[in-house]
Amino acid sequence: MRSLAAFSTLALVTVANACGDAHDHAHESPSALRKRLFPQAQLTKPTRPLEWGDLNIIHTTDTHGKYCWLLGHQHLSYPEPNYSGDLGDFASFVEHMKQIAVEKDVDLLLIDSGDLHDGTGLSDGFPAGGIDAHDTNQFLKQLPYDIMAIGNHELYDYINTWDMYTNFAPALNGSYLSSNANITIFDENNNTVSVPVGNRYRKFTTRKGRRITSLGVLFDFTGNDVNTTVQPVADMVKEQWFAEAIAEEPDVFVLVGHMPVSYDNWPTVFNAVRAVHAETPIIILGGHTHIRDCNQPDGRSMALESGRYMETIGWLSAKLGDSSDSQKNITFSRRYLDQNRVTYEYHTQQRNNSFDTAEGQNITQGLQELSDKYELSTLFGYAPQDYTISRNPYPSNGSSLSLFINEAAPYALTFNNTRKNISNIMITNSGSQRFDIYAGTFDKNDQIAASPFLDAFVYIKNVPLGVAQQVLPALNAAGADERRKRDLGSVLQQREDELWKRGYVDRRYMDWLEEMDRRHDGAVKRASQNLTLGYVTSDSCPGVGDDTLHAPLASYDIPDFIGSDAPSASNDTLIDFVFVDFIQEQLLEILNEVQNTTTYTDSDVESYTDVLSNQLLGLYAQHAWN
Ligand SMILES: [Zn+2]
Numbered sequence: 001m002r003s004l005a006a007f008s009t010l011a012l013v014t015v016a017n018a019c020g021d022a023h024d025h026a027h028e029s030p031s032a033l034r035k036r037l038f039p040q041a042q043l044t045k046p047t048r049p050l051e052w053g054d055l056n057i058i059h060t061t062d063t064h065g066k067y068c069w070l071l072g073h074q075h076l077s078y079p080e081p082n083y084s085g086d087l088g089d090f091a092s093f094v095e096h097m098k099q100i101a102v103e104k105d106v107d108l109l110l111i112d113s114g115d116l117h118d119g120t121g122l123s124d125g126f127p128a129g130g131i132d133a134h135d136t137n138q139f140l141k142q143l144p145y146d147i148m149a150i151g152n153h154e155l156y157d158y159i160n161t162w163d164m165y166t167n168f169a170p171a172l173n174g175s176y177l178s179s180n181a182n183i184t185i186f187d188e189n190n191n192t193v194s195v196p197v198g199n200r201y202r203k204f205t206t207r208k209g210r211r212i213t214s215l216g217v218l219f220d221f222t223g224n225d226v227n228t229t230v231q232p233v234a235d236m237v238k239e240q241w242f243a244e245a246i247a248e249e250p251d252v253f254v255l256v257g258h259m260p261v262s263y264d265n266w267p268t269v270f271n272a273v274r275a276v277h278a279e280t281p282i283i284i285l286g287g288h289t290h291i292r293d294c295n296q297p298d299g300r301s302m303a304l305e306s307g308r309y310m311e312t313i314g315w316l317s318a319k320l321g322d323s324s325d326s327q328k329n330i331t332f333s334r335r336y337l338d339q340n341r342v343t344y345e346y347h348t349q350q351r352n353n354s355f356d357t358a359e360g361q362n363i364t365q366g367l368q369e370l371s372d373k374y375e376l377s378t379l380f381g382y383a384p385q386d387y388t389i390s391r392n393p394y395p396s397n398g399s400s401l402s403l404f405i406n407e408a409a410p411y412a413l414t415f416n417n418t419r420k421n422i423s424n425i426m427i428t429n430s431g432s433q434r435f436d437i438y439a440g441t442f443d444k445n446d447q448i449a450a451s452p453f454l455d456a457f458v459y460i461k462n463v464p465l466g467v468a469q470q471v472l473p474a475l476n477a478a479g480a481d482e483r484r485k486r487d488l489g490s491v492l493q494q495r496e497d498e499l500w501k502r503g504y505v506d507r508r509y510m511d512w513l514e515e516m517d518r519r520h521d522g523a524v525k526r527a528s529q530n531l532t533l534g535y536v537t538s539d540s541c542p543g544v545g546d547d548t549l550h551a552p553l554a555s556y557d558i559p560d561f562i563g564s565d566a567p568s569a570s571n572d573t574l575i576d577f578v579f580v581d582f583i584q585e586q587l588l589e590i591l592n593e594v595q596n597t598t599t600y601t602d603s604d605v606e607s608y609t610d611v612l613s614n615q616l617l618g619l620y621a622q623h624a625w626n
């Protein structure tokens with residue numbers, strides 16, 4: 001079976017630890033610290049103040065360990081400076097906002113919709129210099145989160161789920177919610193029992209006395225590890241506990257979950273609540289697809305999704321009024337904030353020298369020490385320009401995919417290799433590249449961010465060049481085929497797609513970027529050069545959602561597989577056919593389809609080099625960027 005799902009998902013679960021891509025510039029301090037306090041890049045100010053209601057929410061989602069990027073996204077090429085805040089800055093922002101809420105005499109909640117982990121924990125994460133999410137979660141715990149929901153990335157590895165169950169959830173005192181996600185443990189009598197990772201729901205009262213009922217729902221995820229369980233959302237709403245949780249009418253339902261606000265199962269949860277409470281305000285805070293999105297299921301509800309990677313901070317406010325207006329539409333507002341100090345200082349009316357709180361500075365300091373401890377600052381070289389995954393076409397000089405497979409791999413994989421002088425073709429999957437490379441310093445953290453997977457390279461010797469050359473196009477045609485099927489399918493079929501169920505969201509994110517580029521005349525806006533690059537959003541909620549105006553990010557369709565240039569030789573020249581072991585099954589299958597002289601099997605595949613995919617860019621940078 002030609003299964004694209006298999007390797008896409010594997011890519012997700014073999015990714016390095018939660019904080020392996022932390023940016024460590026500790027050795028550069030205090031100059032680096034100065035840089036952070038007075039950003040070198042001219043950041044654009046927000047367009048207008050936030051609209052406050054009587055209930056207000058600061059929302060994060062899909063942070064994927066990026067909250068431990070020590071000094072934020074630190075590169076100077078846009079859009080990176082937009083996200084240059086760090087977790088300490090965010091903590092200071094939250095503290096100031098809490099104070100403003102007190103002054104305005106309104107409620108302010110802090111909520112997260114899951115995916116704290118990048119993939120796996122330290123157990124099988126990055127071998128040297130990895131930071132366990134366990135360590136960095138200590139800092140996250142210092143923030144006054146009212147609700148945090150579990151994400152699918154907390155369930156790929158039992159060890160992570162176990163850490164959330166034993167360490168994280170207890171510290172959150174009932175605020176860590178997993179309505180439909182369980183972990184199997186031994187009870188005191190050594191019997192196995194399946195229990196919620198956190199709490200199923202939370203009922204609490206705000207500072208202003210508002211009664212809130214919350215859930216923490218996970219989409220219908222099937223890629224979870226053994227001894228963890230995810231109950232389908234449609235079954236969850238039929239549970240006795242669910243009926244009991246929603247029976248009593250609160251002032252507001254705040255339904256949190258790791259589930260996208262469009263094209264997924266929120267209507268199932270929403271309708272179940274509406275069936276009992278026709279008019280109670282409902283706020284939905286979703287996540288997982290890494291996009292900025294918003295809609296209103298009805299006049300007394302709003303659903304918000306707030307991006308990814310500590311790039312976006314979501315804001316939602318509701319003017320609930322008093323209970324006598326229970327028939328009227330509620331005035332909601334939402335805003336997508338860029339995660340940087342200029343944004344934070346603008347909205348809290350603080351200056352650079354008054355913004356940092358003691359708590360915020362402690363967190364920054366603590367992360368700095370942790371980062372030091374793990375020595376993540378090894379400098380490999382200086383990237384001469386930006387290289388992007390999908391903001392440049394593939395192949396091109398600006399494509400990080402071209403850089404990886406056509407420049408870096410041919411150097412790094414043949415370095416100290418006895419096969420060096422034998423012509424080759426090299427192939428990998430484009431999903432192996434996870435983050436853009438920016439001009440300037442390229443250190444170990446940049447390497448892990450760009451290419452985090454620990455995959456080996458293997459090869460088949462004596463493959464005729466003419467045969468090897470047919471494999472890449474055939475692999476990509478197979479991938480495109482799967483996609484076409486998906487695009488033609490209804491939303492329902494799409495939802496049931498295996499890839500989707502196993503947690504693969506890149507395609508949805510890239511489709512979104514492409515749509516936003518198209519809807520906002522991206523090419524024209526980028527050419528005019530009076531706006532910096534960044535997210536530009538259209539959603540289904542009233543008014544403009546983006547807090548800061550940008551020119552949209554370019555977006556090109558990239559193939560599922562990428563390959564190095566073929567050597568110039570005749571078709572019958574025998575070459576080394578090199579590929580990442582991760583795609584071995586698909587590749588052998590295609591290789592046997594494009595010719596019938598030889599039947600290739602696993603026994604034809606040998607190890608090509610000891611260099612793993614996550615070391616490749618560093619080796620290349622040491623060679624070419626110094
Ligand atoms: Zn995510």
Ligand SMILES: [Zn+2]
Binds near residue numbers: 115153287289
């Ligand atoms: Zn997710």
